[in-house]
Amino acid sequence: MTEAPRDSDERTERSLNFIEQIVDEDIAAGKNGGRVHTRFPPEPNGYLHIGHAKSICLNFGLADEYGGQTNLRFDDTNPVTEDTEYVDSIKNDVRWLGFDWENEFYASDYFEQIYQFAETLIQKGLAYVDDSTAEEISAQKGTPTEPGRLNQYRDRSVAENLDLFRRMRAGDYPDSAKVLRAKVDMASPNMQLRDPIIYRIKHAHHHRTGDAWCIYPMYDFAHGQSDAIEHITHSLCTLEFEVHRPLYEWFIQQLELFPSRQIEFARLNLTYTVMSKRKLKQLVEEKHVSGWDDPRMPTIAGIRRRGYTPASIREFCDRIGIAKRDNLIDVGLLEFCIREELNRTAPRLMAVLDEKPLKLVITNYDLGREEIMHIENNPEDPSAGVRDVPFSREVYIERDDFMENPPKKFFRLFPGGMVRLKGAYIIKCEEVVKDNAGEIIELRCTYIPESRSGSDTSGINVKGTIHWVSVPHAVEAEVRLYDRLFSVENPAADERDFKELINPNSLETVRAFVEPALVAATRSGSLTNVQFMRKGYFILDADSTDALPVFNRTATLKDGWAKEQKKG
Ligand code: ATP
Ligand code: MG
Numbered sequence: 383m384t385e386a387p388r389d390s391d392e393r394t395e396r397s398l399n400f401i402e403q404i405v406d407e408d409i410a411a412g413k414n415g416g417r418v419h420t421r422f423p424p425e426p427n428g429y430l431h432i433g434h435a436k437s438i439c440l441n442f443g444l445a446d447e448y449g450g451q452t453n454l455r456f457d458d459t460n461p462v463t464e465d466t467e468y469v470d471s472i473k474n475d476v477r478w479l480g481f482d483w484e485n486e487f488y489a490s491d492y493f494e495q496i497y498q499f500a501e502t503l504i505q506k507g508l509a510y511v512d513d514s515t516a517e518e519i520s521a522q523k524g525t526p527t528e529p530g531r532l533n534q535y536r537d538r539s540v541a542e543n544l545d546l547f548r549r550m551r552a553g554d555y556p557d558s559a560k561v562l563r564a565k566v567d568m569a570s571p572n573m574q575l576r577d578p579i580i581y582r583i584k585h586a587h588h589h590r591t592g593d594a595w596c597i598y599p600m601y602d603f604a605h606g607q608s609d610a611i612e613h614i615t616h617s618l619c620t621l622e623f624e625v626h627r628p629l630y631e632w633f634i635q636q637l638e639l640f641p642s643r644q645i646e647f648a649r650l651n652l653t654y655t656v657m658s659k660r661k662l663k664q665l666v667e668e669k670h671v672s673g674w675d676d677p678r679m680p681t682i683a684g685i686r687r688r689g690y691t692p693a694s695i696r697e698f699c700d701r702i703g704i705a706k707r708d709n710l711i712d713v714g715l716l717e718f719c720i721r722e723e724l725n726r727t728a729p730r731l732m733a734v735l736d737e738k739p740l741k742l743v744i745t746n747y748d749l750g751r752e753e754i755m756h757i758e759n760n761p762e763d764p765s766a767g768v769r770d771v772p773f774s775r776e777v778y779i780e781r782d783d784f785m786e787n788p789p790k791k792f793f794r795l796f797p798g799g800m801v802r803l804k805g806a807y808i809i810k811c812e813e814v815v816k817d818n819a820g821e822i823i824e825l826r827c828t829y830i831p832e833s834r835s836g837s838d839t840s841g842i843n844v845k846g847t848i849h850w851v852s853v854p855h856a857v858e859a860e861v862r863l864y865d866r867l868f869s870v871e872n873p874a875a876d877e878r879d880f881k882e883l884i885n886p887n888s889l890e891t892v893r894a895f896v897e898p899a900l901v902a903a904t905r906s907g908s909l910t911n912v913q914f915m916r917k918g919y920f921i922l923d924a925d926s927t928d929a930l931p932v933f934n935r936t937a938t939l940k941d942g943w944a945k946e947q948k949k950g
Contacts, residue, residue, distance in 0.1 A: 393447075399704040401440070401645055405448060405616060408643070414615045418450030421614050422476065422483070423605065425457045426468035426589070428659030429674040429681045430475045432695070432716070436650040439699035441618055442481040453612055454483035458490045459604045461588035469589075471674070475682040480692045489608045490590045496599045496607050497551065499637050500562060500581055504543045508636055509580065510536055511546040512563050519561070522568075523576050529569035530576045536565065550583055553596045557583050564603075566632060574629050578602055606630040610639035617642045620649040621708060648705045653713045654866035655680045656873050656880055670884055671867070677923075677934050678867040678888050688864065689911055689921030689936030694720040710872055717937045724911050724919045724936070729759040729766055731900045732804065732849040733914040733933075735861055737893035739778035741824040741853060744809060747775040752852075755835070757805035769899050773806050776853035778895050783848045784825060786814060793846035795825070802847045804915065808833035808840060849915045856895035860932045862923065863890040894933075901931050911936065 398406065409416045420441040424434060445452040454476060458464050476483065489496075503509035512519065512535045524530035538546075547562055549555065562581035570576055580603035585596045599607075609617045623630075624646045634641055651657055656665075657680060665671050665679070675683035685695065698719040702711050753773045759766040779795070788796040795801045800810045813826040833840040869885040870876055876883055896914075903909035904922040911921050919936040926932045 400706060401444065401616070401618065401647065401704055402447070404643075404645060405444065408615070409448075414613075417615055418445055418448035419453070419484075419613060419615045420445045420450065420618060421453040421455045421487075421609065421612060423455045423457045423489075423608070423619075424472050425460065425463075425659075426465060426472060427460065427463040428468060428663050429471050429683050431657055431659070431662065431680045431682065432652060432685060432698075433650040433657045433680075434475075435479060435682060435695050436699050436702065437618070437620075438476055438479055438481060439696055440647065440704060442483075444616070444618070450615075451484035452481070453485045453487055453614070455487040455489065455608060455612070457601070457605060457608070458488055458588070458590060459598050459601065461584060461586040461591075461598060464589050466589050471683060475686075478686060478692055479682065479695060485612070487608070487612060488590055489604050490588060492604070492608055492611055493591060493595055493599070495611060496604055497597075499607055499633075500547065500599070500603070501544065502637060503564060503580075504547060504562075505540060506636065507540055508565050509547075509562055510538050510543050510565055511550070511560050512536075512577075512579075513560050516558065519579070523573065524568070526571065526573060532568055536568075536577070547581070550581070550597050551595075553585070555583055557585055559583060562597075564629075564633075566629070572625060572628055574602070574625050575632070578629060602626055602629055603633065606633055606642065606644070607637075607639065609642035609644075610634055610637075613640050614642045617644045619644060619646055621646045621706075622649075646706075648708045650702065651708065651710045651872075651874070652680060652716065653710055653871045654868050654873075654885075655713065656868070658874070661874075661880055664881070665867075668881070670881065677862070678864050680867075687921075687923065688934055689919060690716075690720050691723060691911065694723045697723070713866065720919065720937055721940065724913065726762055727760075728911045728913045728919055729769075729909065730761075730913045730915045731769075731897055732771070732851055733859070733861070733894050733896040733900065733917065733920075734778045734780055734849070734851050734856075735863075735892055735894045735914070735917055736778075736781050738781070739851075739895060740781050740784055740822065742777050742779055742809070742827050742850070743824055744775050744777075744827050744829045745812070746828045749775055751775065753806075755805045757835075771805060771897055771899065772852050772855040773803075774852045774854055777803065777850040778853055778856060779803075779848055779850050784811070784822075786822070793844075794848055795846070800842065800844045802833070802835070802844050803850045804847050805835050806850070807831070807835075808838075808842055808844055851895045851897050855898050857898055857901045858930065859894045859896045859901070860930055861892050861894040861920070861935065862932065863892060863935045864888060865890070896931070896933075904931070913939070 422438050422441045442452045522531045561579045563577045564580050566575045568576050581597050584598050627644050630644050674681050675687045677688035698716050755771045755773050756768040757771050783794045785796050795811050802808050807829040809827045809829045811825050811827050815824045817823050830840045865888045867888050868883050870883050873880045873883045913919050918938040920933040923932040923934045
């Protein structure tokens with residue numbers, strides 16, 4: 383019999399999803415000798431998105447749970463839209479997510495075998511060459527309540543069909559002149575069974591088979607056949623294929639192939655984005671975004687560049703679970719997953735996100751004096767240690783950490799008020815200096831020498847702590863603040879064109895001043911994800927140059943200020 387599932391302890395703690403239940407039943411019934419073999423079958427016509435991540439986690443996760451295997455199979459039966467650039471990006475993304483496939487296969491490798499399957503159907507009188515135009519075929523198809531009409535081509539002899547099909551393959555006809563159809567049932571209530579097209583003529587160069595073929599199998603005549611060739615036990619696909627399942631099974635039965643079992647689950651849909659490769663491709667090609675890896679894109683490449691980690695995406699896929707009904711998941715859940723992780727792992731550093739920050743001059747701190755403050759990298763993780771942060775007479779702070787006429791309960795800086803500079807001293811605002819136009823150009827402050835963090839003997843209690851960057855040590859950076867790409871919750875369900883729904887403010891680029899450790903460490907690769915204290919989670923972007931580091935905002939901090947305040 384079969385091995386016990388690997389993480390049986392974990393399984394008993396939660397209820398099994400419906401796919402696990404089916405697999406358990408199959409194993410109990412002795413099907414496939416207890417073997418579980420899944421596949422992830424992307425069409426290489428675009429980059430993978432977070433919806434694919436769900437499918438990847440499901441397929442690889444299931445195989446892993448049952449001690450089985452997963453193939454990576456490129457469903458490359460459509461020569462016109464496919465490209466090796468996409469193949470490479472898909473492999474890269476699956477690996478980055480933390481999965482490794484058993485075999486790397488291509489549906490195009492099976493073209494000869496699939497072609498032979500078609501001849502077998504013809505020989506069994508179960509397929510025919512149809513000369514009708516696409517319009518005629520769809521007009522003859524009927525409606526769900528009316529049966530389709532049989533045409534004269536349906537009665538062609540086996541010999542004639544074989545000859546015509548071979549000539550289709552040989553290139554005797556132009557595109558669309560003929561198709562091969564399975565002879566199933568033109569009266570079936572399931573429209574998919576009304577003599578579906580299984581081969582079409584397409585004189586097009588294929589990214590792998592070159593010009594070897596000018597006929598290509600349709601999805602329904604390639605997918606299940608590929609599953610069967612690979613002896614896939616459980617073929618997991620999204621709900622829209624439920625109506626294709628009878629056809630999937632019909633081919634397997636007629637061709638007497640390995641009985642792969644198709645199981646459908648709900649697609650992942652996410653708020654404030656679109657999730658179809660076709661639409662994502664349009665966004666790229668029409669330059670609404672900077673590329674497939676634009677950090678606003680729901681692609682794996684975009685999400686990665688945005689600063690998400692593989693673990694956070696796997697956690698997200700775990701939390702959304704596997705359902706049988708389509709639903710729309712709040713993108714806030716994805717953000718929650720990365721925040722949870724980065725709160726534990728990302729060092730906190732200081733950055734002032736303001737191209738005209740407020741300069742604070744500490745008048746009783748000697749000119750030219752410098753001190754190194756030792757600031758904890760992550761209060762959630764003492765093992766993350768401390769880092770050196772230079773302090774001097776002049777520091778930048780955020781403009782909105784100061785108010786000239788503060789309301790009650792404003793615990794940051796105001797004239798005559800006191801605040802702690804994070805990890806350094808308590809300072810008091812003595813004087814507001816303005817230019818002729820009345821704009822504040824600097825604050826003159828004094829510091830309390832006895833209040834140094836870690837050895838504070840001042841006895842003074844202040845309510846607010848603000849972040850700062852020493853002016854002579856500050857490094858200028860570009861910071862990209864991303865927001866949702868679409869301004870409506872469900873652009874796919876909107877009657878307006880999705881491109882009209884793009885959020886015009888989805889990217890705000892600001893100048894910032896960051897502490898030097900940040901740049902040194904991120905450049906050396908020793909730091910990846912960071913928190914800018916009180917501002918959010920960020921990651922160094924590949925657009926960075928030596929002159930100007932660039933940071934992407936991964937996510938904002940929920941309630942960051944309230945937390946910081948509590949610490950005093
Ligand atoms: P798209 O419509 O975005 O092009 P697709 O289904 O055509 O998606 P494929 O490359 O054919 O993309 O998909 C590979 C696998 O990923 C399939 O098994 C498919 O069902 C699954 N998949 C695609 N989109 C989602 C999604 N949003 N949620 C879950 N699984 C998905
Ligand atoms: Mg597809």
